[in-house]
Amino acid sequence: MRAGSNKYTTSEKKNVDYGMILQQASVPLMFIIICAVCIPIAGLSPSYLANEIVTRMGRNSFLILSLLIPIMAGMGLNFGMTLGAMAGEIGLILVSDWQIVGIPGMVLAAIISIPISILLGIFCGKILNKAKGREMITSYIMSFFINGIYQLVVLYLMGFIIPIKHSSIKLPRGYGIRNTVSLLRMRQHLDNLIAINVNGIKIPVMTFIIVGILCVFIIWFRKTKLGQDMRAVGQDMEVARDAGIDVERTRIISIVMSTVLAGIGMIIYLQNMGNIATYSSHSQIGMFCIAALLVGGASVDRASIGNVFLGVILFHTMFIVAPRAGAYITGDSMIGEYFRVFVSYAVITLALIMYETKKRREKSVSGQQLRAEQDRDEAKASGKGGNV
Amino acid sequence: MRSRRVLFRAGALLIVLLIAALMFVIGRGHTVYFDNKTAEYNGQTYEAFHKVVVTVDGEQVAKLGKRDRGMADTMGQKFEMTLEITDEKGAEPHSHKVSMTLPYGMDGIIVNLPELMAGLPADAYLSEFVIAPVEEEETEEETATDEFGIGGDI
Amino acid sequence: MTESITMKDKIMASLKSFGLPRLIITGFLLLLLIMAPFVGADLPTQISNIINRFSWNGVLVLAMVPMVHSGCGLNFGLPLGIISGLLGATLSIEFGFTGAFSFLMAIVIATPFALVLGALYGWLLNKIKGGEMMIATYVGFSSVSLMCMMWLLLPYHSPNMVWGFSGKGLRTTISLEGYYNQALAGIGQINIGNVSIPTGTLLFFALLAFGIWAFLHTKTGTAMTAVGSNPVFARAAGINVDRIRMLSVIMSTWLAAIGILVYEQGFGFIQLYMAPFYMALPAVSAILIGGASVNKASIMNVIVGTILFQGIVTMTPTVMNNMIHMDMSEVIRIIASMGMILFALTRKTEASR
């Protein structure tokens, strides 16, 4: 009986796809328009703008790439990437107390952050397995919860139980870490390792090489058995379970990988910034990365490497030009600041709404198909069926 | 097969640990201070030079007159610098390549150049630079407000 | 013999349903209360503080109840209601109302905003059933950041509210001195030694709480509970589920608007810009600590939860400080409240409707 709708299904599918493409492109398009309007108003020199964008691409791409794997495993936007960021910060704080500087310092910080990230990732993954269907809100609250633990460790245990030697990073009271930890002797060491200058635009080649390696890794990872399992789990947990895939474990692994990558990404991010805002560097990072990814045209259940780079460019262009443009239009510099915050949140809200409505529409589409089929059936059968 | 995996894992872990250890060694950062000061050692006086130009990694980091102090940040225990020394005013400067091993435990290291050039042992020309503890007012932690302290500025 | 086993089982079962986090938090507060006199904290002052802060926050926590009842989940979109309240507050001052009357006018002006915003919010939540909590969170964030621009741009003129030097744009904090500072708390305030009881505020809270309680006993209130308990059942019984959910969202939004006004009259200031940003989280964790779940909440949960939560907020700094000379209150508050929300989100029975 349902086979009768075959042709119908395929033709309908094509129409839906056009709509989908348009919908996926809508957010990037909106941002292109915002940027196109704001860039001339802001009046920034092209070279300054290009420099800023290239810097931010180097700084943020790695972090944003860390979001891709949980999306692949169907766990949505990993608001818990903040956990990895905190692990990275702990690594950096310790390394700067031990006075390990430059690239070796970064490598060591990464090595320290990995076990912490793994532990946090396992914890987060286990909790998310208990909250299937509401992963995002749970990972979001999780980031606050772990932030509490992080504060406990950094503000009370460091210098108290975990030895911290240097008074330049320790609070005067003898324990706890200062609000800012300087990474002066690590600052942009990675970016400058192989830096070339094209028309006054500094390109941090080494950073891009590392981002490139991660991209290659992600592409390779998709081809592995684990990557295949994650895609399967992401699309249908029950079917994957029936086929013998360990769904829970696969989901935990995806969160662990994301957390570890976020930790390394945070180290790259902070070496560019040159200092750690101990208690606030990580708190917004998840939100900005997610917003950038979504601006690049990703959705809650679908994201590609292309989305990452398009997102970084568009989102950060908006970020750079909005305050200036806002100040020019309204005469108040704060307007632009608030505008970009608003846009960041609005784009996430929009993406979430689009995702949920899409989920619901998919359900109703199947209903409508059946209905239309029955209408035809009804038309065909009318006259034939009699009363009984 | 299983033991093979264990072997590989152990190997990988070992490599990571080795890298970590290596980073500890090669990544150790020091600040080296150069003093061009008259110093005394074992009753002998070593006169400061008229002018010393210190070059580290091809980059001139300090130009020191008498009683001057210069500094450079370095990474690793092996430290090389080139000194361009002018003994007296008007004299021809002569250049020396100096290389030394820095003690791991010291963050800041003072090198007394006259003593160094005189070929004295390390304990003579090296001393630790200790930052005098500055009394700081304990900044009051912000008092409990009703909002969560988790916002950060945006 | 068997009696004792079932007794034990029963205790274990009730403990289990009560939840370990809740138990820890209650135990912790009790410990703080016991410790307080020993470490030299003044208990009457502490209790007075708890009562006062309860009176400020009670209505905000109460605003969770309608949405939880109709199955919309925890109202992480509380800031939307708070914004309505702030609009009411600032407009009431702008229009030149003063004293306690300005409080009344603030409520009157806030109400239409709350109803309209609540209706829009409810319409949205009906479109995205199943994903309410995450979207509510971000609707709250978006609206707060949008209002940040509005506070700067809207043509406010009252010299008590705008920045002195530029003459436009609202200040981040506006003093309510001369307006409705202590407008409710001042009514019939009782002072016994160090303890002062804001009778008016408590009565106002009681009034609203009674209102909600009564509403839940009416025909529509019963329908709301049924919608939350099993929406399919409700639909089969002829209930317009979307309409009931919409009503609950409007009620929650309106209560949030009133809640922030009550908070301000106790606190003495209007806080604008990013202040409402995270206000949903304390309210959410308070009602959960009080024993509510993602789709069940009672007035009793509100009262107990607010007292426990505010108890921890006020007691920890003083007691901990006196005890170990470390002010860990902030950290403890974050861990306790976020842990509570996490726990509620991961409960299986609460997760599936």
Added chain:
Amino acid sequence: MITDNAPLLEMRNIKKDFFGNQVLTDINLKLKEGEVLGLVGENGAGKSTLMKILFGATDIRETGGYGGEILLNGEKVSFATPFEAIAKGIGMVHQEFSLIPGFEATENILLNREPKKTNLIAEVFGERLDTLDRREMDERAAKAIEKMGVKIDQHMLINSMPVGHKQFTEIARELSKEQLKLLILDEPTAVLTEREAEALLASIRGMSERGISVIFITHRLQEILSVCDNVAVMRDGVLVQEVPAASTNVEEITRWMVGRNVDNTAARTESRINEDARTILEIDKLWVDMPGETVRNVSLSVKEGEILGIGGLAGQGKLGIPNGIMGLYQAGGRVVFDGKEIPLNDPRKCLDSSFAFVSEDRRGVGLLLDESLEWNVAFPAMQVQNRFLKNYLGGLVKWRDEQAIREVTEKYIDELKIKCTSSKQNARELSGGNQQKVCLAKAFALEPKVLFVSEPTRGIDVGAKALVLEALKKFNREKGVTVVMISSELEELRSTCDRIAIISGGRVSGVLPAGASVEDFGMLMLSNVV
């Protein structure tokens, strides 16, 4: 020695009960290599349970295992999980698709059995980091598809495939397992077009030639006759017949399926068909979009005061009728009650016209599991008819009348003998039978003129069953309420109803008086099965 002559599969004295409820009794079955066995029986005859036992389904073990023994190639086996069964060469294609929608056919065919290539990273982090060998995958999938003999595009995504091809992908997945010796097909043709079904039958013959045994479950008896070597007929948990397909025909099989001893087929003794009674409810060209229970073009008339039964096999659409009329699923057509047309897709309008409905989905639709019995019983009446309310302020405030609610609940607790601690107990804590009684009480409290009851005895014990049916009859007799009762159990319909309509393929295949012969009903049930 024994192994050589032993059949591929032998089931000896298989018994199974669910909490004392015997569902399989002494099943003995033998299957030779390459044999195709058709397994037929009404819903609930025990086919699925038998196959679950064979396939090692976990819920069998969780409900206390089974009796008897299964021998595979003469060797005794007992599977704890389906994976063990698969390892031993048993494959099963379920009625519901178990496919990843965004994957190609190839990826689904080899899901979690993909050929891999190892690499250095996998040596460290484990074999899940082996890369997939795409070429090998394509080859294996192509081989499996070829084995099946039906052409499907192995690179097409599942969600852009026609339903039939999804079914074939599932079959190819089983065939791709090298060790496969026995394939169980559970109603595979239900979703296929005629041409696809033909292809499948040809494919089954092909498998048989390759030495793979097939157990083929279907309601389409013609298919059984055309493809199977033997036919096994089950009824009420007993294997009633096993004969070579060549020696029988559709009528005979039908009789075996529905036939019972004359002693206990007593139709309702007081069954009355009042030709003069006026038609109270007229259903005209109704279609309902209820997934799995689609209704198409159903016209029925219900007479005042009768009990009309609606029967048919599962999935044929009988459940869609009340759900569609009551507005729970998208529906179209015309429903006229007492001369007034009832708008569809609006539950409230139906309730306002004094219809009531007891849903087959007790826990999902029928009850507020986390509320008291009082609420469950009184809620619809309160909302629809403003009963159990006290009006204050001139009707502005409608206050719940707890007293009245308790009274009515206690009345029904007594009347229907609901076992509970008090009227305040939560519905979740009751047993299935008592929950069903609460659902009835809820409907009775509405005091309807027409009552739809859907599967009133599903999943409840025998005692409760009798009580529920008796209550329905009493309600019909004493209050003169017209009852439309939908049930999968023909016996139950025959003992309760006055007339019985049989739904097959979403359509009415006939209406017979309850006293008609079981064979006649059986023929109607199987007439245009989909």
